[in-house]
Amino acid sequence: MDEQTADELEATTLALKQLGLNSGATVVGVAAASAFNEYVPEGHRPSDFMPGAKSVVVAGSLGPSNAAWQSPNRRLMEITGYDFRENVASLVMAEHIETVHGYQAMQAPALPTSGQHPPMSMMLAAVLAGLGTRSIAANIILHPTYGLLYYAAAITTMPLVPDHQLEDNVCPARSCVKMYELEGKTPCMAVCPADDGGCIDATIDDGEITSSYFNRERCSTRAMNFGIRGHIKQVELLTAADDIDEAKAVLYSDDFRRNLSSVGRYKESVAQCFECMRVCPVGRYRRKLK
Amino acid sequence: MFRVHAGLPGRALPEEAEVTEEEPDWQTVKSELLEGVLKRGAMVARVGDPDLLADVAPGQRPSDLLPQVKSMIVLGGSAPRVGEWNSPRAEVLETVGTSDRMAAIGSALARQIEERLGYYAMNVPTSTDQDDKPFLDFTAAAVAAGAGSPSLAGPVLHPEHGFVYLTVILTSLPLPFDGPIEQPACPAPSCVEMYDQRGVTPCTDVCNIDDGGCLGGQIQDGLVIGRRYDANRCRDRVYHYWVPGYQAVLEKVLSEPDVERRKMMLYGSYFTRTMWSITYSNVSQGQCFECMRVCPVGAENRMLK
Numbered sequence: 389m390d391e392q393t394a395d396e397l398e399a400t401t402l403a404l405k406q407l408g409l410n411s412g413a414t415v416v417g418v419a420a421a422s423a424f425n426e427y428v429p430e431g432h433r434p435s436d437f438m439p440g441a442k443s444v445v446v447a448g449s450l451g452p453s454n455a456a457w458q459s460p461n462r463r464l465m466e467i468t469g470y471d472f473r474e475n476v477a478s479l480v481m482a483e484h485i486e487t488v489h490g491y492q493a494m495q496a497p498a499l500p501t502s503g504q505h506p507p508m509s510m511m512l513a514a515v516l517a518g519l520g521t522r523s524i525a526a527n528i529i530l531h532p533t534y535g536l537l538y539y540a541a542a543i544t545t546m547p548l549v550p551d552h553q554l555e556d557n558v559c560p561a562r563s564c565v566k567m568y569e570l571e572g573k574t575p576c577m578a579v580c581p582a583d584d585g586g587c588i589d590a591t592i593d594d595g596e597i598t599s600s601y602f603n604r605e606r607c608s609t610r611a612m613n614f615g616i617r618g619h620i621k622q623v624e625l626l627t628a629a630d631d632i633d634e635a636k637a638v639l640y641s642d643d644f645r646r647n648l649s650s651v652g653r654y655k656e657s658v659a660q661c662f663e664c665m666r667v668c669p670v671g672r673y674r675r676k677l678k
Numbered sequence: 679m680f681r682v683h684a685g686l687p688g689r690a691l692p693e694e695a696e697v698t699e700e701e702p703d704w705q706t707v708k709s710e711l712l713e714g715v716l717k718r719g720a721m722v723a724r725v726g727d728p729d730l731l732a733d734v735a736p737g738q739r740p741s742d743l744l745p746q747v748k749s750m751i752v753l754g755g756s757a758p759r760v761g762e763w764n765s766p767r768a769e770v771l772e773t774v775g776t777s778d779r780m781a782a783i784g785s786a787l788a789r790q791i792e793e794r795l796g797y798y799a800m801n802v803p804t805s806t807d808q809d810d811k812p813f814l815d816f817t818a819a820a821v822a823a824g825a826g827s828p829s830l831a832g833p834v835l836h837p838e839h840g841f842v843y844l845t846v847i848l849t850s851l852p853l854p855f856d857g858p859i860e861q862p863a864c865p866a867p868s869c870v871e872m873y874d875q876r877g878v879t880p881c882t883d884v885c886n887i888d889d890g891g892c893l894g895g896q897i898q899d900g901l902v903i904g905r906r907y908d909a910n911r912c913r914d915r916v917y918h919y920w921v922p923g924y925q926a927v928l929e930k931v932l933s934e935p936d937v938e939r940r941k942m943m944l945y946g947s948y949f950t951r952t953m954w955s956i957t958y959s960n961v962s963q964g965q966c967f968e969c970m971r972v973c974p975v976g977a978e979n980r981m982l983k
Contacts, residue, residue, distance in 0.1 A: 453788050453789065454792050454798055455744050455746075455792070455798035455799050455849070456800050458744060458746065458798060459743050459744055461742060461743055461807075461813070464743060464803065464807075464813060467803050467805055467807070467813070468803050470785075471782065471785045471786070471789075632929070632932055632933045635932045639928055639929055639932075640925060642806070642809050644925070645806070645810060645921050645925075648956055649806065649921060650805065651957065652920070652921070652955075652957060653804075677792060677796050677797055677798045677850070678796050678797045678798070
């Protein structure tokens with residue numbers, strides 16, 4: 389391990405970010421490990437997983453291709469997923485830190501191991517690394533340029549130069565504020581209103597979010613029609629079936645096969661609803677191609 | 679002229695440069711793209727005209743998925759390795775699979791087209807839509823692009839490589855088409871000869887539909903006619919593990935009144951293997967392969983020292 393000057397540290401940080409970008413990330417940011425302490429309780433901080441953690445390197449990547457967003461077949465977006473490049477990038481950066489710089493590094497644990505909360509929040513990591521801010525739409529972190537991104541992170545004992553959090557909230561966008569002033573709702577609230585069977589509600593005052601409501605349980609039953617949750621639902625139906633013929637109707641249905649297929653090929657069914665993001669203006673112009 | 683970013687009030691992007699667009703040399707663009715995927719591991723890379731699929735079932739046409747589609751790039755490869763084909767243990771081919779590689783190459787190519795060239799591109803999901811139907815008729819796409827031809831055994835066969843896994847990228851890039859191949863790969867001359875002598879080909883012999891198998895058909899004037907294929911039986915055989923195996927065990931478990939026998943089924947090695955093959959689906963894509971094992975198309979590629 390080497391002592392570095394401020395300039396060298398800056399150069400090392402930039403080189404690491406470039407490595408992440410070369411490995412498939414769309415954006416890379418760095419947060420100080422200690423920055424988490426202000427926002428999350430013990431047990432969910434980087435140092436809880438890696439004693440002596442100094443930095444968290446966060447990689448974000450785009451989800452479905454722009455063509456998938458254009459498809460008139462909505463089921464394609466339900467099934468289609470993405471290539472998890474942010475995970476690849478964070479693993480490559482972690483390996484690079486260990487093998488080249490001699491500091492400890494590991495991929496941050498993001499999948500829930502107990503209850504519905506992740507051990508470490510990738511959403512918070514992205515915010516602290518200056519990659520985006522929380523939105524009205526299901527609390528999704530919106531990047532100012534790309535909008536919806538998927539995030540992964542590496543925790544390391546290596547000191548790096550942290551990025552600043554964004555000074556301006558990405559959400560609400562100016563057009564959304566205008567719509568809210570006229571109609572009392574934003575595009576995402578209009579497409580999935582909490583008071584009309586949907587998941588999203590919020591108030592905006594002077595261009596800032598003053599309150600927001602997100603019905604996560606309802607959203608998850610809509611966003612996760614296939615995959616693990618869908619399969620669990622069908623196992624419940626199977627165990628409650630009155631006779632074997634009723635069970636066979638569930639067991640051999642195309643829906644059952646699709647559920648298991650998406651459990652197996654998980655990357656083909658990561659999201660599934662996307663309606664609040666489809667109408668979100670942030671990053672939408674980037675989805676227009678030739 | 680400034681374009682104000684929708685997400686950040688007041689934040690302006692740099693002034694847009696004045697761009698004069700020249701028509702690119704599409705043949706060069708195509709060559710660069712296809713050379714790239716061949717380097718990444720695809721064995722076959724061809725471009726087809728999406729309009730050739732105008733007559734396939736509604737909902738499975740390229741334009742049903744991407745209205746702006748101008749070309750279909752069809753990639754093939756990732757067949758089992760020579761060593762796997764030659765293993766004396768049938769379990770090797772039953773559990774091994776490499777098709778995920780094609781999906782990864784297809785996704786990377788779609789990304790490359792969108793991010794570097796600015797045209798729409800999607801790697802069509804290989805999983806099924808409602809009613810177990812595919813999102814796209816992959817066989818028709820492969821034939822239209824000349825990535826192979828239909829076979830008596832079922833899979834699309836490339837004249838040189840034989841059986842390959844396929845992935846299809848739909849794009850709004852107007853690439854020059856390769857078009858269908860002129861000489862179908864199936865039936866191979868040796869199969870025609872065998873059929874003339876015995877009335878069967880290697881594939882219909884190894885899995886004869888009239889003798890408990892899945893395949894049948896005639897050859898007339900060197901062409902396959904009256905192909906017979908028992909898809910349900912093939913599915914039962916090809917997928918011992920994976921989703922159909924899981925369904926079969928669950929059906930037995932749900933009909934079994936004895937709790938100890940239920941536990942034997944649930945905790946048995948077969949059910950465990952089935953779950954493995956679902957979650958590690960990359961290691962159980964094929965499983966039978968017998969009709970392809972005897973197929974002469976591409977057989978020379980399955981022989982090494």
